[in-house]
Structures are given as C-alpha cells and as structure tokens.
Amino acid sequence: MIATTPSVPYYAVIFTTLRTDIDQGYGDMAERMVALAAEQPGFLGIESARDGVGITVSYWQSLEAIKAWKAHAEHQIAQKTGRSDWYRQYKTRIAKVERDYGFDKDAA
Amino acid sequence: MIATTPSVPYYAVIFTTLRTDIDQGYGDMAERMVALAAEQPGFLGIESARDGVGITVSYWQSLEAIKAWKAHAEHQIAQKTGRSDWYRQYKTRIAKVERDYGFDKDAA
Numbered sequence: 001m002i003a004t005t006p007s008v009p010y011y012a013v014i015f016t017t018l019r020t021d022i023d024q025g026y027g028d029m030a031e032r033m034v035a036l037a038a039e040q041p042g043f044l045g046i047e048s049a050r051d052g053v054g055i056t057v058s059y060w061q062s063l064e065a066i067k068a069w070k071a072h073a074e075h076q077i078a079q080k081t082g083r084s085d086w087y088r089q090y091k092t093r094i095a096k097v098e099r100d101y102g103f104d105k106d107a108a
Numbered sequence: 109m110i111a112t113t114p115s116v117p118y119y120a121v122i123f124t125t126l127r128t129d130i131d132q133g134y135g136d137m138a139e140r141m142v143a144l145a146a147e148q149p150g151f152l153g154i155e156s157a158r159d160g161v162g163i164t165v166s167y168w169q170s171l172e173a174i175k176a177w178k179a180h181a182e183h184q185i186a187q188k189t190g191r192s193d194w195y196r197q198y199k200t201r202i203a204k205v206e207r208d209y210g211f212d213k214d215a216a
Contacts, residue, residue: 001161002124002199012122012203014165016110016155020213047124049157053109055165057122083211091110091210095120095203102199103191105128 002102003045005059010044010097013066017054017090026086029078040069059097066094110210111153113167118152118205121174125162125198134194137186148177167205174202 019026037043037058042065048056060066069075082090127134145151145166150173156164168174177183190198 002126002197005201012120012201014120014122014205016165018109047161047163049159049161049163051157051159053155053157055155055157055163057124057163057165083213083216087211087213089110089210089212089214091113091208093113093120093205093208095205097122097201097203099202100199102197103195104197105191105195106197108191 001047003047003057003059005044005097005100008097008100011060011063011066012095012097013058013060014093014095015056015058015090016093017056018052018088019054020086020088022085024085025081029081029086033075033078036072036074037069040072041065043069063094109155111155111165111167113152113205113208116205116208119168119171119174120203120205121166121168122201122203123164123166123198124201125164126160126196127158127162128194128196130193132193133189137189137194141183141186144180144182145177148180149173151177171202 034046034048037046042061044059044061046056046058142154145154150169152167152169154164154166
C-alpha cells in the first residue's frame with residue numbers, strides 16, 4: 001500500500017480532490033484508472049486515500065510517461081467526466097522526487 | 109482542504125504511512141504537528157487523508173525550510189515516537205513541484 005519506488009530521481013503526480021455528491025460511475029472509474037495507469041510505460045506505483053479530501057499520488061519514471069498517461073484516450077474520458085460529474089474541485093501537481101527515505105518496523 | 113499554493117516552483121513533502129494498533133497520543137500529536145508546521149518559515153500548506161494508508165502532503169518554499177522543519181525539536185520527538193509507537197511503516201519523499209493546474213466547479 002506504500003508504493004515501492006526506485007532510486008531517485010523519479011516523478012510524482014499529486015492529485016488532490018474534493019468530490020461532488022454524484023456517485024454514479026465513480027467507483028468503477030477510479031478502480032479502472034488505477035488498473036489502466038499500472039499498465040502504462042513508466043508507471044512506478046500509486047498511493048491513494050480519501051477522508052473528505054482525496055489524495056492520490058502516482059509515481060512515474062519521466063515527464064514523458066506522465067504526459068502520455070494524461071493523453072490516454074480512456075483517461076481523457078475519465079478526466080472530462082471528472083469535471084462534469086465527480087469533482088467539485090481538484091489540483092494536480094507534477095513534482096520531481098529528489099530525495100526519499102523510509103522506515104519499516106519489521107526491518108528495524 | 110486543498111492547499112492554496114503559489115506559482116511553481118515550490119516543494120512537496122509526501123509522507124505516506126501505515127499505522128500500528130497503538131493509538132495513545134497519536135491524534136494529539138498529529139493535530140499538534142499540523143499546527144506547528146503551519147507556524148514554520150516557508151510553510152505553504154498541507155493536505156492529509158487516511159483510509160488504511162495515510163498520505164500527508166505538506167508544501168514548502170524551499171529545501172532549507174523542509175530541512176529546518178525536520179530538525180525542529182518538538183517534531184524530532186514526534187518522529188522518534190512515530191518510529192517506536194505509531195507507525196508500522198512510512199516513506200518520506202521530497203519533491204520539487206514543477207507544474208500544477210486545477211479545476212474549481214464554482215469557478216468553471
């Protein structure tokens with residue numbers, strides 16, 4: 001559930017959202033987009049949580065991979081429906097991960 | 109609830125966590141750390157959600173501001189207790205936000 005990512009540098013897309021009350025199709029779309037993203041070249045991993053605000057962070061090898069995923073036909077439809085139906089507000093931030101470190105109690 | 113951040117570039121700290129079953133002191137600490145972070149020089153905003161995995165993204169003006177916050181005495185104690193008590197696993201990623209864009213239905 002915490003993404004296993006390679007050595008830096010790599011890229012993160014931080015997608016923060018507030019939902020509308022419209023649920024129709026949302027769950028299926030969200031699940032499908034995670035599965036579809038995972039099939040794309042350059043995909044490294046994804047982390048997602050929602051309580052009130054939703055935060056999904058996907059990790060990618062390059063800016064080119066992120067650009068290609070944004071332009072993917074089925075993803076484009078999801079983005080459009082997101083704006084018309086599911087999201088009241090969102091922000092997408094594209095960031096270069098320059099440093100990372102972690103902790104694992106089982107390994108500590 | 110979606111952070112209002114300035115024009116790029118700025119920095120993001122993506123803190124992804126899995127909790128232990130130990131709740132003692134966790135809620136107070138989490139609330140206190142958000143309030144304390146917001147008082148630090150260079151702090152720009154914070155977004156947080158948990159369901160299973162927890163994701164907290166804080167935004168900062170510079171790497172120096174992030175470094176100073178990491179070294180803050182009270183934050184150091186929280187980090188130490190995090191490893192001993194509250195977190196089973198975590199990953200911290202420091203990233204430079206190079207591009208961002210958003211959508212607001214009320215403004216659309």
